[in-house]
Amino acid sequence: MTLRLVVIGNGMVGHHFLKQLVGADRFRITLIGGEPHPAYDRVHLSEIFSGKSAADLALASRAEYESAGIDARFGDRAVAIDPVNRTITTEHGSSVPYDRLVLATGSYPFVPPIAGNDLPGCLTYRTLEDLERIRAGAAGARRGTVVGGGLLGLECANALMNLGLETHVVEFAPGLMNVQLDTEGSTMLKRKIEALGIRVHTGTATQAIERAASEEYALTMRFAGAGDSLDTDLIVFSAGIRPHDGLAREAGLIIGERGGIAVSADCVTSDPHIYAIGECAAWQNRIFGLVAPGYRMAEAAAGHLLEEPAPFQGADMSTKLKLLGVDVGSVGDAQGAVEGALAYTFHDPVRQVYKRLNVSADGRKVLGAVLVGDCETYDAVLQYYLNTLPLPGSPEALILPGSELTLPGADSLPESAIICSCLNVTKGAIGAAVSGGCAGVGAVKAETGASTGCGGCGPLLKSIVDAELARLGIEVDTALCPHFRHDRQGLFHICQVEGIRTFDDLLERHGNMRPDGGSRGCEVCKPAVASILASLWNDYVLEKKHAGLQDTNDARLANMQKNGTYSVVPRIPGGEITPDKLIAIGAVAKKYDLYTKITGGQRIDLFGAQLHELPLIWRELIDAGFETGHAYGKALRTVKSCVGSTWCRYGVQDSVGMALTVENRYKGLRSPHKLKMAVSGCARECAEARSKDVGVIATEHGWNLYVCGNGGMRPRHADLFATDLDDETLIRYIDRLLMFYVRTADRLQRTSVWMENLEGGLDYLRQVIIEDSLGIGAELEAQMARVIGSYQCEWAATLEDPERLKKFRTFVNAAGGDDQIVFVRERGQRRPATAEERLLHTDRVEEAS
Amino acid sequence: MTTALPARIEAGVRRRAVLICPEAELVEGSGVAALVDGTQVALFLLRGTDGNRVHAIGNHDPVGDAPVLSRGIVGDVEGEPVVASPLYKQRFSLITGRCLDDADVTVPVYRILLSDGYVYLVR
Numbered sequence: 001m002t003l004r005l006v007v008i009g010n011g012m013v014g015h016h017f018l019k020q021l022v023g024a025d026r027f028r029i030t031l032i033g034g035e036p037h038p039a040y041d042r043v044h045l046s047e048i049f050s051g052k053s054a055a056d057l058a059l060a061s062r063a064e065y066e067s068a069g070i071d072a073r074f075g076d077r078a079v080a081i082d083p084v085n086r087t088i089t090t091e092h093g094s095s096v097p098y099d100r101l102v103l104a105t106g107s108y109p110f111v112p113p114i115a116g117n118d119l120p121g122c123l124t125y126r127t128l129e130d131l132e133r134i135r136a137g138a139a140g141a142r143r144g145t146v147v148g149g150g151l152l153g154l155e156c157a158n159a160l161m162n163l164g165l166e167t168h169v170v171e172f173a174p175g176l177m178n179v180q181l182d183t184e185g186s187t188m189l190k191r192k193i194e195a196l197g198i199r200v201h202t203g204t205a206t207q208a209i210e211r212a213a214s215e216e217y218a219l220t221m222r223f224a225g226a227g228d229s230l231d232t233d234l235i236v237f238s239a240g241i242r243p244h245d246g247l248a249r250e251a252g253l254i255i256g257e258r259g260g261i262a263v264s265a266d267c268v269t270s271d272p273h274i275y276a277i278g279e280c281a282a283w284q285n286r287i288f289g290l291v292a293p294g295y296r297m298a299e300a301a302a303g304h305l306l307e308e309p310a311p312f313q314g315a316d317m318s319t320k321l322k323l324l325g326v327d328v329g330s331v332g333d334a335q336g337a338v339e340g341a342l343a344y345t346f347h348d349p350v351r352q353v354y355k356r357l358n359v360s361a362d363g364r365k366v367l368g369a370v371l372v373g374d375c376e377t378y379d380a381v382l383q384y385y386l387n388t389l390p391l392p393g394s395p396e397a398l399i400l401p402g403s404e405l406t407l408p409g410a411d412s413l414p415e416s417a418i419i420c421s422c423l424n425v426t427k428g429a430i431g432a433a434v435s436g437g438c439a440g441v442g443a444v445k446a447e448t449g450a451s452t453g454c455g456g457c458g459p460l461l462k463s464i465v466d467a468e469l470a471r472l473g474i475e476v477d478t479a480l481c482p483h484f485r486h487d488r489q490g491l492f493h494i495c496q497v498e499g500i501r502t503f504d505d506l507l508e509r510h511g512n513m514r515p516d517g518g519s520r521g522c523e524v525c526k527p528a529v530a531s532i533l534a535s536l537w538n539d540y541v542l543e544k545k546h547a548g549l550q551d552t553n554d555a556r557l558a559n560m561q562k563n564g565t566y567s568v569v570p571r572i573p574g575g576e577i578t579p580d581k582l583i584a585i586g587a588v589a590k591k592y593d594l595y596t597k598i599t600g601g602q603r604i605d606l607f608g609a610q611l612h613e614l615p616l617i618w619r620e621l622i623d624a625g626f627e628t629g630h631a632y633g634k635a636l637r638t639v640k641s642c643v644g645s646t647w648c649r650y651g652v653q654d655s656v657g658m659a660l661t662v663e664n665r666y667k668g669l670r671s672p673h674k675l676k677m678a679v680s681g682c683a684r685e686c687a688e689a690r691s692k693d694v695g696v697i698a699t700e701h702g703w704n705l706y707v708c709g710n711g712g713m714r715p716r717h718a719d720l721f722a723t724d725l726d727d728e729t730l731i732r733y734i735d736r737l738l739m740f741y742v743r744t745a746d747r748l749q750r751t752s753v754w755m756e757n758l759e760g761g762l763d764y765l766r767q768v769i770i771e772d773s774l775g776i777g778a779e780l781e782a783q784m785a786r787v788i789g790s791y792q793c794e795w796a797a798t799l800e801d802p803e804r805l806k807k808f809r810t811f812v813n814a815a816g817g818d819d820q821i822v823f824v825r826e827r828g829q830r831r832p833a834t835a836e837e838r839l840l841h842t843d844r845v846e847e848a849s
Numbered sequence: 850m851t852t853a854l855p856a857r858i859e860a861g862v863r864r865r866a867v868l869i870c871p872e873a874e875l876v877e878g879s880g881v882a883a884l885v886d887g888t889q890v891a892l893f894l895l896r897g898t899d900g901n902r903v904h905a906i907g908n909h910d911p912v913g914d915a916p917v918l919s920r921g922i923v924g925d926v927e928g929e930p931v932v933a934s935p936l937y938k939q940r941f942s943l944i945t946g947r948c949l950d951d952a953d954v955t956v957p958v959y960r961i962l963l964s965d966g967y968v969y970l971v972r
Contacts, residue, residue: 560936
């Protein structure tokens with residue numbers, strides 16, 4: 001029997017619930033979402049102010065819901081539940097019947113009952129719309145004040161800082177984050193945050209908000225205590241949340257002592273047909289204001305519906321985060337409130353680090369911890385706490401800097417140990433994934449979801465995967481092909497260190513040689529080695545010793561099309577071209593009857609050239625001032641640009657000029673895969689730089705650098721890497737980044753996959769490139785300088801050498817071309833004939849002869 | 850071009866041999882195309898333990914349906930010399946013409962003679 005299942009609310013938890021039911025055809029699901037758009041990632045909401053878009057935060061789309069067979073309705077709020085007739089009424093008057101109902105209505109920001117809290121300039125921080133209001137309010141404002149010094153309040157303060165406001169935080173309690181930290185920890189946090197320029201007012205109760213008397217600011221906050229006040233333009237309330245339980249109250253469901261819809265461990269409410277999950281639900285009178293427990297509730301409700309019970313058992317509220325660049329961690333019982341608890345503390349007033357470890361009276365178990373300023377041992381402490389592992393002889397090692405003891409060994413953890421607390425993945429589940437065929441961290445992440453939330457468990461995950469692989473006796477085979485046991489990176493280093501300049505030399509010294517002398521490499525290792533040799537020594541790719549290594553496109557310096565003819569792409573740096581050059585391209589295309597099409601990279605592709613025509617075509621293009629566009633190579637393709645400040649009303653920098661600089665600098669650079677770049681002249685991003693390996697977007701003060709994006713089969717937005725760079729720094733970072741990629745990436749690995757596979761990902765890349773943590777910055781730059789210095793237009797070099805031109809004969813024993821290639825005309829141009837069209841053509845030729 | 854094969858070569862072979870080009874026109878480890886009586890042939894020069902050898906197969910790639918095999922990358926599969934089509938990478942044995950990635954597909958194999966620095970194809 002099909003059950004009608006209605007879900008009200010489409011926040012992160014509601015979305016997670018729906019994901020649990022994908023494929024369960026016992027339910028016909030209707031989703032009623034109050035917000036106008038599908039679920040988005042609220043945890044990272046503040047990143048809207050540091051470059052992310054609403055689309056980046058989206059967790060779901062209407063289309064996805066639709067294809068999962070869910071009737072999703074957005075922007076029409078549920079206004080009443082009739083539990084007797086089992087129907088829901090919506091704002092727009094629809095009546096929706098249900099057999100089972102899931103409430104995932106979430107919570108709303110608590111606004112303290114202060115006179116004047118509804119004046120213009122008083123806002124909250126919860127939804128995308130709230131952020132838009134804050135952004136609008138910040139325009140023209142100088143000072144912003146957050147009411148609330150908890151986790152969300154500080155995140156909001158971060159957002160105001162990012163908007164360029166002088167930022168104040170007002171907290172009623174004596175300390176910041178007083179749920180997660182002890183007094184010392186919160187004092188240290190306050191000191192660190194104040195050092196960043198945020199003014200913190202703790203122990204301060206706001207009594208009234210008024211319009212300011214002065215011209216300077218918009219509002220005045222009056223505090224308890226005579227004469228205390230603060231002028232500000234903007235007030236954002238972030239003083240905790242309250243459950244959205246109004247619908248449930250009116251429907252007569254039982255409500256918890258401190259609000260929230262009372263639920264059982266299966267998340268069933270007092271009405272057996274209705275469930276409640278997430279921040280609107282109260283389990284044992286507790287409301288959980290974090291996303292992980294909400295997910296557990298979603299799984300509990302789904303489990304109950306699917307008759308695969310997964311009861312909610314409370315949740316670990318430990319957290320680790322970076323607030324305004326300050327590391328803060330809190331594990332279990334942070335204050336040491338349990339009777340007999342003992343505390344180890346470590347205090348470094350110079351580096352401003354505070355750590356506290358609470359242990360049981362017998363010193364055997366971790367009860368909780370506070371970490372401020374240094375979270376390096378968070379994972380270790382958390383594992384000891386979650387798995388109640390017996391403490392080592394000297395527990396202080398868990399908080400002392402430089403101590404040997406960090407993570408408990410993968411072997412010491414029980415199968416039930418939760419490794420990823422965001423996605424609730426156990427060690428057992430990771431082991432099962434590895435036994436099931438996942439032979440690396442990447443595959444395990446994709447299979448289990450582990451380490452795809454905050455990513456904090458990455459190192460531990462890797463050690464468990466490695467241990468599991470070793471236990472199963474699986475050796476990770478990274479051999480490039482049957483001819484080499486090394487991967488591309490290994491071969492790169494061998495060639496570099498030993499100065500190897502030919503494929504045969506490399507094969508002889510490091511390949512798997514056959515006794516019969518039959519080792520010749522293959523279509524995998526030959527082009528890979530050719531690319532390595534080109535990156536290292538930048539020899540002309542058609543040197544005789546390299547000639548047989550190149551893929552056909554590289555070998556003929558053109559792109560082979562389906563009928564064996566080639567296309568030609570001259571370089572048009574930055575997409576800028578003079579009318580004369582445009583006419584020159586047109587004239588060549590007309591003369592050789594080439595099909596002409598504009599590419600996505602702001603260039604012109606000329607199709608249908610036979611091998612023997614390529615040198616003739618290039619002679620004319622080079623005479624007209626063109627260079628090869630490397631469209632055939634695993635190399636820099638194009639640097640797309642918008643017109644920028646020279647013409648555009650909105651442009652803030654000369655994006656065309658920068659695109660020309662960048663393209664002329666890196667043209668000819670051979671790399672593990674193709675490289676695309678773009679430069680936009682303002683934040684409107686007309687050059688679509690964020691879909692490129694290297695994207696540069698102009699700001700008022702310089703350039704923002706984005707890295708590791710791509711379009712294609714698996715599109716990925718580039719990540720913001722560094723902001724407001726001057727020209728010189730921008731080029732230095734790109735130099736280092738590209739050379740580091742060339743040196744360490746795998747064969748045919750785009751920058752995005754390369755970066756995702758680097759342990760430590762984007763942060764690690766920043767350390768290497770910006771902070772030069774490996775001390776190789778100068779070497780990378782020098783190597784890039786050598787490659788740039790040895791640039792040559794491969795077509796110009798080819799035309800100069802009669803020996804090289806021999807490669808461009810269609811037949812070794814006959815001049816001219818292949819007259820069996822058949823074209824037909826369509827829309828005024830040539831195109832390859834289809835198989836049927838060729839048959840007709842042959843018939844006609846035979847009749848004629 | 851007339852054949853100038855020495856008399857030590859059997860008369861029947863001499864009659865059927867067509868001169869293609871000087872051996873120096875071929876590049877070791879890669880291929881060229883030749884036109885023999887209107888048919889396209891792909892020739893490959895490979896080094897062996899006892900000197901160089903030339904292999905010839907049909908130039909037409911039956912999978913990609915285009916005359917391109919001479920422009921593929923030469924390699925070996927467990928010692929058997931192969932060429933990988935530049936269109937969709939299927940590998941063809943230079944000895945048997947068999948496609949290693951699709952048992953139903955083969956290309957013709959031609960006999961080659963090397964004599965006095967010239968390459969001949971025997972029809």
